[in-house]
Amino acid sequence: MTGTVSPPPTKAQLLELVAALGTAQWQDFAAAAARQGLTSVQAKLLAQLKGPVPMRGLATLLVCDASNVTGIVDRLEARGLVRREPDPGDRRVKNVVATDEGREIIRRVRAEMQATHSALDTLDEEERTTLYGLLERLRPGLDHRG
Amino acid sequence: MTGTVSPPPTKAQLLELVAALGTAQWQDFAAAAARQGLTSVQAKLLAQLKGPVPMRGLATLLVCDASNVTGIVDRLEARGLVRREPDPGDRRVKNVVATDEGREIIRRVRAEMQATHSALDTLDEEERTTLYGLLERLRPGLDHRG
């Protein structure tokens, strides 16, 4: 290395890198889910269930039609990973909650994302803090909106 | 800003943030593709075609079965965005190339990823350089393997 500082990347380069990492991370997730017998969408839904969530709320979180959620929850429920509970305050609403088995299986999915884990392990603590700060700044622009 | 430094994030927090941004970016991509009448998978395939690529190569790039590529290319070819060309050296092989229209449409998809563009715009040049450097270090661990 000479005195050359790394040249600033073009926006296109950065965009491509972000895209590549995004899909790589998604495939790591999908593979981990598959090892637990889940599709990636089923795992994604399960990952949202920190508490009871109405069907409509899941559709919003997953950015898809409500009728789509019906099918996904049907399959998860048939496997005992999720339960539909009536909402006490509104009889139209069905709240979805993860069963113990559902919580356990999504925990395993997260733990088994080896590629992502080992990638993050190559960064030291300071670098992780920096990365976290930068990504947090990107979040608001990316999160809502489409 | 006081003297408090931001505390180092836990690995779980970082993982969650990376996952959230990965899916947000993917949905931005999918939405941009949809505006051009493409599914996200079709757009993803089209994005790989910088030159002629054999069907098998596409299956590897997309990490899926070869028979799946047949269908995706069928639909793209039916819309004139892609062409199958015989390989001069091996008559089993069909090379897929983007047509002019195909190149144009994927260019538009990239340009229309508004959420991603504006998110990246919130970083100044130095921050982008830092981010690029960190993400590049993550790439090797995430890229191959699954």
Added chain:
DNA sequence: ATTGATGCTTGAGGCAATCAAGCAACTCGC
């Protein structure tokens, strides 16, 4: 020339996604 491997396609079957339509239940005005 046979054997085996490779590249692509086809067909069957399941999941995911959307749209349109429908039913039940809530809300508001009266």
Added chain:
DNA sequence: GCGAGTTGCTTGATTGCCTCAAGCATCAAT
């Protein structure tokens, strides 16, 4: 109350994605 409009969920139809098993054509190697 009662009816109008709205909201939450499900169903059915259709399309695309995806995998697996099977098949055909071609290549490589003996």
